[in-house]
C-alpha cells in the first residue's frame with residue numbers, strides 16, 4: 001500500500017550513507033544542524049517508521065509549536081476558512097484581484113507579484129520553471145514581460161513546435177494562500193509592450209536590448225583566462241548604449257534622451273486563464289481549495305463564464 005507522505009527514517013547524525021537527508025522537514029525551532037535537532041528528527045522518524053511497519057495510523061501533520069514537527073497552517077481557522085460563497089462567482093480574475101489587494105495590504109509580503117512561470121517544451125514534454133514578476137492584470141489575463149528571442153520560455157512557447165500552455169504559481173506566505181493559473185500565452189503587440197518598456201529605467205531598457213537572455217556567454221580569451229563570460233555581456237551593453245545615444249545634456253537627467261524602441265524579441269506575454277485555483281491553508285493539511293474552470297464559449301454579452309468547484313486538499 002502506498003504511504004502518504006513517505007517518511008523513511010533519516011540516518012543518524014554522522015552516518016555516511018548516500019541517502020543521508022540534508023533537509024528533512026525540520027521545523028524552524030529545531031535546526032537540523034544541531035545534534036539535538038538531528039537526534040529529535042531521527043527519533044521521530046524512526047518512531048513513525050516503526051508505527052507504519054506495525055500498521056498503526058500516523059499523523060504526519062502536527063503542531064507548529066512542537067519542535068521537530070512539520071508546520072501547521074492555522075491562520076484561517078478562527079474565521080472558518082474559505083467558503084465558496086466568499087469567492088467572486090463571476091470571474092477568477094476579479095477574485096485574484098481581491099486576493100492580490102489583500103496580499104499587498106497586509107504589508108508582510110514584499111513582492112506579491114512574484115510568481116513562478118512554468119512552460120513545457122515539445123515534443124519532449126520537458127517542463128521548465130522560473131520566477132517572474134506579474135506586471136499587469138486585466139480582464140483578459142495575467143501579463144508579464146520578458147525576452148522571447150533567446151530565452152527558454154520563448155522557445156517553449158513560441159519556438160518551432162511552440163506550446164502556448166503555461167502556468168503561473170503565486171505563494172503568499174503571510175496569508176497562507178496559493179494561486180495557480182493555467183492558460184494559453186499570447187504576445188502583446190509592440191505598441192502595448194512599448195507602454196510598459198517606457199516606464200523602465202534607461203539601464204533596464206538598454207539591458208533588454210543587450211542581453212540575449214539565456215544564451216551562453218563565451219569567456220574572453222578562452223576558458224582558462226580571468227573572464228568567465230561577463231565581458232561579452234558588458235560589450236553588448238556598451239554597443240547598445242552607443243546605439244541609443246543620450247540627450248543634448250549628455251543624459252544628465254535623462255529628460256531629453258531619445259526614446260528607445262522596444263526590441264522586437266522582447267515584450268509582454270498575456271496568459272489567458274482557462275483554470276485558476278485558489279488555495280487557503282488550513283489546519284491538519286485540510287486546506288480549502290476552489291478551482292474555476294472556463295466554460296467553452298461566451299455568454300450573451302460576450303463574457304467568459306466559469307464553473308467553481310471545491311477540491312479535496
Ligand SMILES: Cc1cc2nc3c(=O)[nH]c(=O)nc-3n(C[C@H](O)[C@H](O)[C@H](O)COP(=O)(O)O)c2cc1C
Nearest residue numbers: 114130131132133144145146147151152153154214
Ligand atoms: C524574483 C525574480 C523575478 C524575475 N522576474 C523576471 C521577469 O519578470 N521577466 C524575466 O524575463 N525574467 C525574470 N526573472 C529571471 C527569470 O527567472 C529567468 O532567469 C529568465 O527569465 C530566463 O529564463 P528562461 O531562459 O527559462 O526563459 C526573475 C527572476 C527572479 C529571481
